[in-house]
Amino acid sequence: MISPGLRIAVMTDETGWHTGRLKKAFRARGAEARCVDLADCRIDTTWLPHGLVVPGFGRALPDAVFVRGIAGGTFEQVTLRLGILHALRESGVPVYNDARAIERSVDKSMTSFLLHRAGVPTPATWAVESAAFAQRVLMREAAAGRQVVLKPLFGSQGHGLKRLGARGGLLAPLPSLARYRQVAYLQRFVASGRPGFDWRVLVIGGKAVAAMRRSGGKGWIHNVAQGARCEPAELTVPLAQTAVRATAALGLDYAGVDLIPNPDDAALPLVLEVNGVAAWRGLQSVVPLDVAAALVDDLLDRKLAAQRRANEQARQAASAGSPEQSAQRRARA
Template identity: 80%
Template sequence: MSDVSAASGLRVAIMTDETGWHTGRLKKAFRARGVDARCVDLAACRIDTSWSPFGLAIPGFARDLPDAVFVRGIAGGTFEQVTLRLGILHALRECGVPVYNDARAIERSVDKSMTSFLLHRAGVPTPPAWATESAAFAQRVLMREAAAARRVVIKPLFGSQGKGLRRLGANASNGALTPLPPLRSYREVAYLQRFVGSARARPGAYDWRVLVIGSRAVAAMRRTGGRGWIHNVARGARCEPAELDPALASLAERATAALGLDYAGVDLIPDLSMPGETGAPLVLEVNGVAAWRGLQSVTTVDIAAALVDDLLDRKLAASRTSTLLQPAVPLHGR
């Protein structure tokens, strides 16, 4: 056990806009390590340059800062509100506080177009994707894919739990082309991803969720059922245990590394484009603020404890080692 894990008096902020099952599990895991963990809403934090010595005010920590931050949730809001909340996380990192996952990594993972770009750049197998503000270009993509007997999925650039997904292309029953919806429904941005699967939904169709913690895949599940071709647990999919074979684990770990995440829920799907073939897995999305209640129900791994251990024993320990090796820099005004 590292010096960090043996130390007492550590204080951690769990950044979340709501408390419940996940925060309860995290607080219990932190208590087991002798760490005081407090839930803090990013909306209640502020940048305040009159608030010495850091210019950053975190509720519950007076004029001090937490020893580490675990990002469990960031509430939606206006562009300005979300920018400020992410700015708080950036500021904490600038002050030397380890943030798990930090703002840079979260920004990459919540933007589906950037996720696709980084996965492609890293050579991680993922469906072709297009992101554009041009409805004309998006329509050309749709027509080209339809001409090749392929379909595409339009998704909100920012979104989760399967909300706003629409499958476009030739209808399997009558051949009619599903048109591109007005982009105003997608905040004037078309993010298109090639649909992976057969033209018709197959009985027993599924995808995988793999949880990666500290560069290592630790648990996996299959999600089956749900509403039509979308296998999100929030939309009624069933969670089943899945073998974490080396190929699946390696692909999830590579996807997590491509986005620079400390931990991630990686969604993968078997390529069923060829009839009768199971296909190799492809990475669909990488979630930087991943929920794990469904996965916890089908694995013996204590996920909250594994997350807390990685934060304390790797992320915080590395931060403290780096600080000790750096020359002291006096704070402005001292």
């Protein structure tokens, strides 16, 4: 069991309840966790031996990194922050979740594509820059008696969602895409009953470990940040299997998977979103599992242990050299 003496970087742009729980869980394992803002890190090729500066760790690198939050910013700023995470991974530091997985889950269009490619049930989705094409989608769906949801490509907590379709016999035009940075991400609306609800399933290390039901909130939007009520939910086989498949499709170490009932097949719930930097305060309020401890245990006992084995194998391979070099050494001996 790995933990005593380890130094962990918790990447976050703000501290609070979640970081407090994580630091406590790391302390319980004998590890020291420091909160670090990715905006304060830098690539510096004069900073020997590795060219990466992580505040609070001197010239060393953390033993592992837990990504709790990445602040928004310009395209260049976000690219650099993700680049720091990529560089840490390339340097042999386990990053939980790593940059590639976060990129897949933050971009809703890529999430939808990867879920579809993996055969994970998810509502029909369109992501385009053409307002004219988006309007045609809206008209076609309305003609079939369906509605669509317009979402920001990058967004969370239910902000910026608009439900579109025919109302009162009239079809409203597509809103200006200026607010959505000229990208229309449209997802077919699927009613979840009355009152409406969805499920949040937490997946850690390839296993579904907890679930809750979220109901209420602002009409059909069931995010906790929008006032939804959290209730414990049975972690059924269909929910667990679908959430695990969705998490695997995006390559995430852990994820909060949002699902709704499938009106066509109760055994195949539909995945709405997969959150790679998932909050769990609402979930923690209705489940006995210590979520922070479960996350920390998975990072240390699975992710870090696997990375250390890989690092050791790479070191041994480098010291052994190529087969030709090994043969030459034997011949000289």
